[in-house]
Amino acid sequence: MGLLHVSINAGEPQRVADFLAGIMGGRALPFPPFPDSWIAFSGADDGTAIEVYPLTHVLTFGADAIACETRDRDDRPGFAHVALRCALDREEVRARGDAQGWVTRICDRGPFACVEIWLENRLLVEVLDPQMQKDYARGMTMANWKAMFGLE
Numbered sequence: 001m002g003l004l005h006v007s008i009n010a011g012e013p014q015r016v017a018d019f020l021a022g023i024m025g026g027r028a029l030p031f032p033p034f035p036d037s038w039i040a041f042s043g044a045d046d047g048t049a050i051e052v053y054p055l056t057h058v059l060t061f062g063a064d065a066i067a068c069e070t071r072d073r074d075d076r077p078g079f080a081h082v083a084l085r086c087a088l089d090r091e092e093v094r095a096r097g098d099a100q101g102w103v104t105r106i107c108d109r110g111p112f113a114c115v116e117i118w119l120e121n122r123l124l125v126e127v128l129d130p131q132m133q134k135d136y137a138r139g140m141t142m143a144n145w146k147a148m149f150g151l152e
Contacts, residue, residue: 006082007051008123011075013038016119017052019100023086023093023127034068081124090115090129111139
C-alpha cells in the first residue's frame, strides 16, 4: 500500500509541476479537468503523481462528483506537506531547489534526514534521496515511533 497521488496548490502551477516532475524523474502535463492546473507524473509512470492547482482553486464536493470552485487567492503557508522518494542525491536535490530561489536545506528529522524544499517559499516538500529512504524505512516504524515518544 502507498500513496498514489496528492493535490497541492501553487502561485505558478506549471513551474511547480515541472520542478516536482524533475525531482521524480518524470514529466509535467496539463490537468484538463480543472482550468490552469497541472499534474507531475513520476518517471516510474505507475500512476504516482502530484496535481498542482492555482491558489485560487479549491476542491469541493459537488452534487454528484468532485467539483472545483474559484475563490480569492490564498498564498498563506499551510500545515500539509508531503515526503517524496527521489533517485537523485541530496546535493542535486538541494541545488535544484536553490536554483528556483526557494528555501532549501538538509534537515535531520531524528529517524531520518531529508532535503526540505519550500515550494514558492510556502509549501513544504521533504525529498529523500536513496540513503535517506533507507534510513526512513528503518526508522519510521510503529515500534520505533512508540519507543521515540514513550507510547505504549
